[in-house]
Amino acid sequence: MTSSNFVMPGDRVSSIEDLAKTKRVILGPGLRRLDDKVVASKAGPLRHKEPNTFWVDNYQRRYVPARGDLVLGIVRAKAGDVYRVDIGSADVATISYLAFEAATKKNRPDLNPGDMIYARVLNANADIEPELVCVNSNGKRGKLGVLQDGFFFKCSLNLGRMLLRENCPALGALNEELPYEIAVGVNGRIWVKAHTPRDTLGLVNAILSLENAGYAEIEKVCGNLTEVMQT
């Protein structure tokens, strides 16, 4: 990932156009094609990932579903053979009764309105409701499924994405302090569970203190996490 220029809606990004002449490029969120021009539609720093992916990394709080995303959802209602789940997007998502491990038509999962689930987005399209699953392609639940107990809070989408990066130092730094369980959704929702309420609140404060740290400062902030947790 390389840092790059700041773009505003309507700005033409000629660096991508040049690259597109020689090979295929992938335009992510915040960029669109207008005839043979590439134009930004959001304000934010332009990011580039080798070899050919571009997107605008703006600070956003509303989640837009994308296929393969891991999200935290709250069950809102039962409707026929699906549950309606709130994942913070424009539309309410659905999850089938059969999208859980070892579920059959006879053996339905026991979910009630208000339950929290950790799920993967199976399909996401602007024109239809997003659909979730709680199993992988082999029918195993893995880390997905219903989350019991614990504490749930919301944060910005950037923080969720940052914690889910492969080499994020924050979760490791917290793990040195105390044992805990965490589920992070890219929809800006986090669920944590520790042994005592005091520990849980400490964790929440520590995670929220990362909110305004950029990719660069995160390691510095991680050094102070112990102090944040004590207060």
Next chain:
Amino acid sequence: MEKQKDEKSGNEKLRQMSCEFNSLSRCDGSVMYSQGATIVIAAVIGPVETKTQNLCIDGSYLECNYRPKAGLPQVKERIREAAIRDVLELALLSESYPRSKMSVQVQELEDRGSMDACALNASCLAMLIGGLPMKYSFAAVHCIINEKGEIVLDPDLSEMQHQRASFTFAFDSVEGNLLLIQTKGSFKIAEFNDIECLCRAASAQIFEFYRSHLANYHGRASKETATTPMEET
């Protein structure tokens, strides 16, 4: 920019602008924006689920609410609300979120002149910070001709009491096209053209303000972007 301001006479420069992003916690993007002593808070929510009666299958529904400082919105506020919605509809890339609703709330905190322009600029900034897709950003500028026939750009309340004609223009950031014209009072065509040129020049300052503050907010030194503008001219 500072130097340019000093060269111009006091009547032909914009008042001090300032803004604060995401001061409200429950919406998707908010901005507290001020031009001189005129202050507004604008907030956006979207895309969210819409009522079936407003549902549009090939674009999103845009809702705009303008609240005065005290009391309920009256005719004056409704007109302002409609003006904001008209401009936002032009700028918003509504086809990217079909069947959804975008909601813009503008709350007046202090009206000390040029309220229309200030509300429009605040709603543009709120859309940008909320991450809603747009074709271009826009800037609105207010200007009056006073009784002596002098042109006053971005007047405050005391200057507005002696006006012969009042103008509000909104321009887009890409081609500089006019998005909105509001005029009141009597003026000559030549005066109108002069004022349009003046407002167009002033809108560049506002776009520069948007860019530097948003770049700062996204954790990037504004100096870096100022030296490498990517805007097509």
